[in-house]
Amino acid sequence: MAVVELEAPASKPASARSASLSSLVHSLVTTVDHKKIGLMYIVMAIVFLIIGGCEALLMRWQLLFPRYDFIGPDAFNQLFTMHGTTMVFFMGMPILIGVGNYVVPLAIGARDMAFPRLNAFGFWVTLLGGLLVYFSFATGGAPAIGWFAYSPLTERTFARSAATDFWALGLVVSGTGTVAAAVNFLATILAMRAPGMTLRKVPFFTWTMLWTSVQILLVMPPLTAGLVMVLLDRNLGAHFFDTQNGGSALFWQHLFWFFGHPEVYILILPVFGMMSEIIPVFSRKVLFGYEFMAAATAAIAFISMGVWAHHMFTVGMSRTADLFFAASSLLVSIPTGIKFFNWLATMYGGRISFASPMLFAFGFLSMFLIGGLTGIMLAAAPFDFQLADSYFLVGHFHWVLIGGTLFGTFAGLYYWYPKATGRMLSERLARWHFWLLYIGFILTFGPMHISGFLGMPRRIYTYEVDRGWDFWNQLTTFGALLQTPSYAFFAYNVVVSLWKGRPAGNDPWDAWTLEWTTPSPPPSYNFEQIPEVRSRRPLWDIKHPDDPDWKYE
Amino acid sequence: MSELAANTSGFADHGGTTGLPFPPAIAPEKALNTAQWGMLAFLLSEASFFSTLITSYLAYLGQDTAGPTPREVLSLPLVFATTICLVASSGTIHLAEKRLHENRAREFLLAWAATTGLGIVFLLGTAYEWRQLIVEHQLTISRNLFGTTFYTLVGFHALHVTIGIAMMLGLAGLMLGRRLSIKEAQPVQLVSWYWHFVDGVWLAVFTIVYLVGR
Numbered sequence: 001m002a003v004v005e006l007e008a009p010a011s012k013p014a015s016a017r018s019a020s021l022s023s024l025v026h027s028l029v030t031t032v033d034h035k036k037i038g039l040m041y042i043v044m045a046i047v048f049l050i051i052g053g054c055e056a057l058l059m060r061w062q063l064l065f066p067r068y069d070f071i072g073p074d075a076f077n078q079l080f081t082m083h084g085t086t087m088v089f090f091m092g093m094p095i096l097i098g099v100g101n102y103v104v105p106l107a108i109g110a111r112d113m114a115f116p117r118l119n120a121f122g123f124w125v126t127l128l129g130g131l132l133v134y135f136s137f138a139t140g141g142a143p144a145i146g147w148f149a150y151s152p153l154t155e156r157t158f159a160r161s162a163a164t165d166f167w168a169l170g171l172v173v174s175g176t177g178t179v180a181a182a183v184n185f186l187a188t189i190l191a192m193r194a195p196g197m198t199l200r201k202v203p204f205f206t207w208t209m210l211w212t213s214v215q216i217l218l219v220m221p222p223l224t225a226g227l228v229m230v231l232l233d234r235n236l237g238a239h240f241f242d243t244q245n246g247g248s249a250l251f252w253q254h255l256f257w258f259f260g261h262p263e264v265y266i267l268i269l270p271v272f273g274m275m276s277e278i279i280p281v282f283s284r285k286v287l288f289g290y291e292f293m294a295a296a297t298a299a300i301a302f303i304s305m306g307v308w309a310h311h312m313f314t315v316g317m318s319r320t321a322d323l324f325f326a327a328s329s330l331l332v333s334i335p336t337g338i339k340f341f342n343w344l345a346t347m348y349g350g351r352i353s354f355a356s357p358m359l360f361a362f363g364f365l366s367m368f369l370i371g372g373l374t375g376i377m378l379a380a381a382p383f384d385f386q387l388a389d390s391y392f393l394v395g396h397f398h399w400v401l402i403g404g405t406l407f408g409t410f411a412g413l414y415y416w417y418p419k420a421t422g423r424m425l426s427e428r429l430a431r432w433h434f435w436l437l438y439i440g441f442i443l444t445f446g447p448m449h450i451s452g453f454l455g456m457p458r459r460i461y462t463y464e465v466d467r468g469w470d471f472w473n474q475l476t477t478f479g480a481l482l483q484t485p486s487y488a489f490f491a492y493n494v495v496v497s498l499w500k501g502r503p504a505g506n507d508p509w510d511a512w513t514l515e516w517t518t519p520s521p522p523p524s525y526n527f528e529q530i531p532e533v534r535s536r537r538p539l540w541d542i543k544h545p546d547d548p549d550w551k552y553e
Numbered sequence: 554m555s556e557l558a559a560n561t562s563g564f565a566d567h568g569g570t571t572g573l574p575f576p577p578a579i580a581p582e583k584a585l586n587t588a589q590w591g592m593l594a595f596l597l598s599e600a601s602f603f604s605t606l607i608t609s610y611l612a613y614l615g616q617d618t619a620g621p622t623p624r625e626v627l628s629l630p631l632v633f634a635t636t637i638c639l640v641a642s643s644g645t646i647h648l649a650e651k652r653l654h655e656n657r658a659r660e661f662l663l664a665w666a667a668t669t670g671l672g673i674v675f676l677l678g679t680a681y682e683w684r685q686l687i688v689e690h691q692l693t694i695s696r697n698l699f700g701t702t703f704y705t706l707v708g709f710h711a712l713h714v715t716i717g718i719a720m721m722l723g724l725a726g727l728m729l730g731r732r733l734s735i736k737e738a739q740p741v742q743l744v745s746w747y748w749h750f751v752d753g754v755w756l757a758v759f760t761i762v763y764l765v766g767r
Binding site for chain 1: 573574576577579581582584585586587588589590591594595597598599601602604605606609612613616617618619694695697698701702705
């Protein structure tokens with residue numbers, strides 16, 4: 001009897017723990033709450049970030065020495081296919097959709113997304129797509145086709161295993177999820193804003209998510225159609241990209257880049273939105289030129305639909321086409337420049353604080369500027385003729401995707417983490433994270449520009465001893481190794497702060513948008529009462545009833 | 554939290570007693586609801602999808618290395634008949650929606666059934682056409698580029714007609730089984746928008762494949 005009594009308390013917590021774990025899993029699998037789904041998107045994206053990062057490290061180690069034999073050409077080609085695919089489709093887009101999912105309904109004063117079940121569908125289908133793409137390893141090796149999957153590499157003749165089919169199928173499936181998310185964002189933002197929040201008063205991140213969604217709706221289906229054509233070619237003997245029977249390898253490039261170029265704007269517009277919310281809050285000023293910023297967002301979304309063939313200057317298009325696409329690509333720099341100057345004008349004369357979100361925003365501003373400038377260089381067709389498919393290009397797009405999208409997304413994660421968890425992240429660890437990433441990033445991708453100038457082509461698994469590329473490649477690999485622990489600092493900070501973090505309160509940053517009126521973390525219904533909005537800074541109006549914004553807007 | 558909630562709820566009352574500026578009244582916005590925006594967004598993505606397929610059809614038109622060509626095998630009279638069916642079904646579904654608004658449930662169901670029937674006739678016509686093409690002309694998806702692009706474009710359209718028919722049957726089933734009120738206009742409107750879109754796509758396909766590209 002005594003033994004039983006002694007054992008009972010010991011066994012109770014264990015069973016309670018497993019019960020709480022299973023109920024947690026059950027609640028995640030069955031949830032339709034936009035906040036939980038948003039967090040699941042973010043966690044999934046970070047897992048894929050780690051996987052894609054490990055793939056990059058393996059490739060960097062292979063390139064450490066000339067004629068080095070670490071993983072060899074086959075594995076190298078598979079890894080660069082999977083690295084690109086993972087980072088674009090399963091890291092970049094999901095993390096932005098995740099943050100959008102979490103923040104947008106809160107920021108516009110809604111209780112959930114427009115279609116909660118479609119939202120859950122979108123997440124699970126994206127995850128399924130990622131698993132399908134990685135399932136290609138089970139066919140004896142991932143596809144060795146690059147994330148751009150140029151024809152005729154994807155034809156049966158050149159890619160005989162089913163790996164390419166799994167890759168294409170996975171992207172079709174996850175593309176469906178992405179379109180579902182875009183439909184949801186569009187309906188939510190256009191029909192569920194709080195009373196009084198006209199389209200001219202939406203928080204800026206919400207505005208950019210709207211345009212990102214429009215872009216997704218316009219460019220994701222052409223990629224899906226192209227992938228279906230690849231699948232038909234491979235499995236039913238169709239001839240879309242079969243050059244032996246009149247098909248065109250060039251047509252795939254058009255289809256792919258018609259998606260591929262707007263895709264990079266899909267990856268950067270939401271980040272522009274995060275910057276446009278974070279910079280004002282940490283400069284203690286309103287966003288400078290809201291209308292111009294809003295118009296610039298729409299302009300980027302439109303212009304970016306007509307620039308895709310600047311990826312194809314060296315395939316031999318007509319001179320007219322070269323001129324058109326060079327001019328349209330240069331045109332993008334105008335609205336982007338407007339944004340930059342407006343951010344600077346927002347900070348000008350402001351009381352700037354360097355809390356972690358603003359630190360990463362500075363990382364974004366300084367690095368994305370450089371990436372934008374090398375972009376302008378590459379948009380000029382004659383310059384591109386010299387450096388297309390060189391490491392200069394690899395340096396350029398990593399500079400915008402990491403210096404832009406990743407730094408900006410980290411700024412957003414540091415900004416909204418207290419809202420989602422009710423705890424503050426450690427600023428000390430955030431600084432370690434930032435500086436290691438900043439320096440490691442510059443060391444990784446800066447030398448790529450130089451090895452590109454020295455003639456190193458992209459997508460090669462090794463190089464000759466006498467080319468003079470060793471030093472720059474070693475510097476790149478060293479930079480990659482320096483970056484690596486920064487992600488560990490971030491992951492450690494995110495996990496440990498859940499317990500150890502300082503309680504955040506509702507509004508730790510003294511911000512102005514509606515999400516900061518809710519408790520942290522917000523209840524499942526978000527708002528007890530749907531708020532009414534009269535200006536772009538509804539929370540400012542609540543805090544300062546004597547001097548509300550609506551008097552001036 | 555309660556403090557902020559109190560603030561939020563007291564938001565409209567700041568004027569008057571305290572001498573603070575009195576917030577202006579909020580004008581209600583007139584716009585579409587979530588379901589309507591959702592369907593429009595979905596149809597936008599569909600338009601982009603079909604534009605890609607049509608572009609690929611046009612890009613590869615006349616690039617074949619082997620026959621048959623569209624002129625040799627496509628039968629106009631048959632397709633004319635199926636096109637009329639589909640255009641007529643757009644009319645009947647519009648009628649159905651109108652009757653629903655007038656609360657004439659019986660006539661609504663009749664027009665709804667007519668739409669479904671016309672859609673099925675269209676599909677049967679396509680099936681007959683494909684049988685002719687495959688059996689008599691040996692035109693398959695792997696025969697030549699024309700077969701590749703033709704079956705992909707027309708096939709994806711037929712798939713969308715099939716999905717439309719399934720939605721109409723499903724909705725009618727729910728209504729007849731009393732799981733959904735027959736007065737529920739929203740799903741009917743959304744299916745109707747979808748159906749008009751599929752009809753519009755067909756008019757583009759018909760013009761490009763059977764008239765211009767022949």
